[in-house]
Amino acid sequence: AQKVTQAQTEISVVEKEDVTLDCVYETRDTTYYLFWYKQPPSGELVFLIRRNSFDEQNEISGRYSWNFQKSTSSFNFTITASQVVDSAVYFCALKPRGMRFGAGTRLTVKP
Amino acid sequence: DAGVIQSPRHEVTEMGQEVTLRCKPISGHNSLFWYRQTMMRGLELLIYFNNNVPIDDSGMPEDRFSAKMPNASFSTLKIQPSEPRDSAVYFCASSLRGENRNSYEQYFGPGTRLTVT
Numbered sequence: 001a002q003k004v005t006q007a008q009t010e011i012s013v014v015e016k017e018d019v020t021l022d023c024v025y026e027t028r029d030t031t032y033y034l035f036w037y038k039q040p041p042s043g044e045l046v047f048l049i050r051r052n053s054f055d056e057q058n059e060i061s062g063r064y065s066w067n068f069q070k071s072t073s074s075f076n077f078t079i080t081a082s083q084v085v086d087s088a089v090y091f092c093a094l095k096p097r098g099m100r101f102g103a104g105t106r107l108t109v110k111p
Numbered sequence: 112d113a114g115v116i117q118s119p120r121h122e123v124t125e126m127g128q129e130v131t132l133r134c135k136p137i138s139g140h141n142s143l144f145w146y147r148q149t150m151m152r153g154l155e156l157l158i159y160f161n162n163n164v165p166i167d168d169s170g171m172p173e174d175r176f177s178a179k180m181p182n183a184s185f186s187t188l189k190i191q192p193s194e195p196r197d198s199a200v201y202f203c204a205s206s207l208r209g210e211n212r213n214s215y216e217q218y219f220g221p222g223t224r225l226t227v228t
Contacts (some may be wrong), residue, residue, distance in 0.1 A: 045219035101154040
C-alpha cells in the first residue's frame with residue numbers, strides 16, 4: 001500500500017521566517033518517486049521537485065530546499081526567508097502506481 | 112509552449128445530465144492522468160493512460176464515470192448521469208514516461224470546476 005502523510009494541516013508564519021513542511025511516506029516498492037507541488041490561491045498545481053528513491057542528496061533551489069531521508073521515509077521541504085507569495089497549499093506526492101498525494105499543508109505567510 | 116489545456120474551465124449542470132470534460136496534454140507527453148479534488152477527499156487519482164492505453168482505473172468512483180483517450184493529443188472524462196456529489200475540481204495532467212519505467216513530473220492543467228445542482 002502507498003500512503004503519504006502530511007501531518008501539518010496549516011502553518012502560519014511571519015514573513016522572513018524559515019518554515020519546514022513535513023512529508024512522511026509509506027511504500028513497499030524499492031523504486032519510487034517523490035514530488036512536491038504548490039497550489040496557490042489561483043488553484044493551479046505547480047511542480048516544484050522530483051526525487052527518485054536512489055538519490056538521497058538534498059537539493060537546494062533558491063530559498064527552497066528538500067531533505068530526503070529513506071531511513072525515516074521522509075521528504076521534508078524547507079522555505080528559507082519566507083515571503084507572502086509563498087502562501088499556498090503544498091502537496092507531497094508518491095509514485096509509481098499512479099500518484100498518491102498527501103492531504104496538503106496550507107502555508108500562510110503574513111507580512 | 113502550451114501547457115495542459117482543459118475545457119471547460121467551469122461547468123454548472125443539473126443532476127442527471129451528462130458532463131464531458133476535455134483535456135489536451137502537452138505535446139510529446141505519453142502519460143495522461145485525471146484527478147479530482149474536493150475538500151473532503153483531497154486530490155484523488157481517477158485514471159491514467161500510458162500511450163493512450165488505460166493502465167489503472169481503480170480510482171474511478173463508479174460506473175457513471177468513464178474516460179477515453181482516442182489519440183495522443185486528446186482525452187475525455189465523462190460523467191453520466193451526474194450527481195451533486197460529483198461537484199469538484201477535475202484536473203488533467205500529463206508527463207513523460209521514459210524507458211525503464213522512469214517517472215517524470217506531471218504537469219497539471221488549470222482544472223475544470225464542476226458544479227452539479
